[in-house]
Amino acid sequence: MDRKLKISDSITASTWLFLIILMFSSAPLLSESGLSTNDKIFSKKQAKTGQKLYEQNCLICHDKKYFRPVFKSWEGQSLGTLFLVMSSSMPQGNPGSLPDKEYIDILAYMMSQNRYSTGEKELPTDVDKLNSITIKSRKK
Numbered sequence: 335m336d337r338k339l340k341i342s343d344s345i346t347a348s349t350w351l352f353l354i355i356l357m358f359s360s361a362p363l364l365s366e367s368g369l370s371t372n373d374k375i376f377s378k379k380q381a382k383t384g385q386k387l388y389e390q391n392c393l394i395c396h397d398k399k400y401f402r403p404v405f406k407s408w409e410g411q412s413l414g415t416l417f418l419v420m421s422s423s424m425p426q427g428n429p430g431s432l433p434d435k436e437y438i439d440i441l442a443y444m445m446s447q448n449r450y451s452t453g454e455k456e457l458p459t460d461v462d463k464l465n466s467i468t469i470k471s472r473k474k
C-alpha cells in the first residue's frame with residue numbers, strides 16, 4: 335500500500351503510546367493530592383466549638399454568610415493555604431492572636447457554614463495534612 339498511510343499510522347501509534355505513558359506517570363501525582371473538603375474532614379462538635387470562637391473573635395466584622403463566597407474564591411487551593419492566610423491576617427488589628435487550634439476550629443465552623451459533610455474526625459492542626467486537602471465545591 336502507499337507509504338503515506340504507513341507514516342500516519344505510526345504517528346498515531348506513537349501518539350497513543352505517549353498518551354498512555356502520560357496517564358501512568360501522572361496517576362501517582364493525582365492520587366497524591368489526597369483529600370478534599372468533601373471527605374468529611376471535620377466533626378459537628380468541632381464546628382460548634384468553632385462557632386463560639388467565631389462569635390467572640392470574628393462576628394463583629396464578618397456575619398456568618400461572609401464565608402460562603404470566600405470558599406468559592408478559594409476553590410482549587412489547599413486548606414493549608416487558607417489556614418495560613420487566615421491565621422496570619424485575622425482578626426484584623428490583632429492577627430495571629432489565637433492559638434492554631436482555635437483557628438482550625440473556626441475553619442471547621444466556616445466549612446459547616448458552607449454545608450460540607452461532617453464525620454467522626456476533627457480537622458487537624460498539622461500543616462502538612464492541611465496542605466494535602468483541596469478546597470472543592472460542595473458535593474450535592
Ligand code: HEC
Pocket residue numbers: 388391392393394395396404407419420424425426427440
Ligand atoms: C476588625 C475587623 C475584622 C475582624 C475582627 C476579623 N476580620 Fe476577617 N477580614 C476583615 C477585612 C477588612 C477583610 C478583607 C476585606 C474583604 O475582603 O472582605 C477580612 C477578610 C477575611 C477573610 C478573607 C480572606 C481571603 O483572602 O479570602 C477571611 C477568611 C477572614 N477575614 C476570616 C476572619 C476570621 C476567621 C476572623 C476571626 C478570627 C476574622 N476574619 C476577624 C476584617 C476583620
